[in-house]
Amino acid sequence: MLHSTSARAWDDILHDPLPGRTAKPRASSGLTMLIDTGLGLGEIRDLVELAGSYIDYVKLGFGTSKLYPVHVLRDKIGWLQAHQIEVYPGGTFLEAAVLQNCWKSFLARCQELGFRTIEVSDGTIPLSRELRQQVIRYANSQGLTVITEVGKKEDGLYLPVDVQLELIDADLEAGAFKVILEGRESGKAVGFFDEDGSIRHDDFTKLTSQIQHLDHLIWEAPLKSQQEELIRLFGPNVNFGNINPRDIISLEALRIGLRSDTLRMTL
Secondary structure: OOOOOOOOOOOOOOOOOOOOOOOOOOOOOOOEEEEEOOOOHHHHHHHHHHHHHHOOEEEEOOOHHHHOOHHHHHHHHHHHHHOOOEEEEOHHHHHHHHHOOOHHHHHHHHHHHOOOEEEEOOOOOOOOHHHHHHHHHHHHHOOOEEEEEEOOOOOOOOOOHHHHHHHHHHHHHHOOOEEEEOOOOOOOOEOOEOOOOOEOHHHHHHHHOOOOOHHHEEEEOOOHHHHHHHHHHHOOOOOEEEEOHHHHHHHHHHHOOOOHHHHHHHO
């Protein structure tokens, strides 16, 4: 029988076919990062009511947060944090601040608005290793959690695996909490994905075989086929990023074996 409004409708009679999914608060693995390119407060509240248990981070994509009325931005940040969801501005926005030589002021404004997490990336701009590490260390010194991103946003431009490994190690050494592997919103012709969205397995295997702790990584994997393969390889608690808000529930169903694609793994 169901005894509370927060209970899930079937948990008392049916277990998850693919076991082991972690519940919030998730400290390190099983994280899901949603990309928000302009959801209103009503949409955010509805989404959190339906799927807040499955969302750990919300990225306000690229530079969209600059376009918010300040009271709306503050309300969105506060609402999400009150429901154990961290929210942060996209890395492209910080890249713009680096170009304009105002990144320290940018970080200070982040904190003033209520952000507790920021993203450091160089997906569009050239950024020296020295400055990248400086930004990470400075943000940490100001009490901000840093998530970094490795990879370029230009279609067909792939960073060599050795370069990616060096950046991942350097970012973690500088104090990054997690490192995102670039996949954009399309999941095609970017990062470890070919033009059709399939994983480029030679490079993928080379990188994953040399990462000591795979839970340090967040995979931007917006396509179901990519999510399925990563769950098959790493289990239900692989970290995912750039998930469309409409796909949060379907991704969670995939994680726990309630879609045909992953239910087959339990046979």
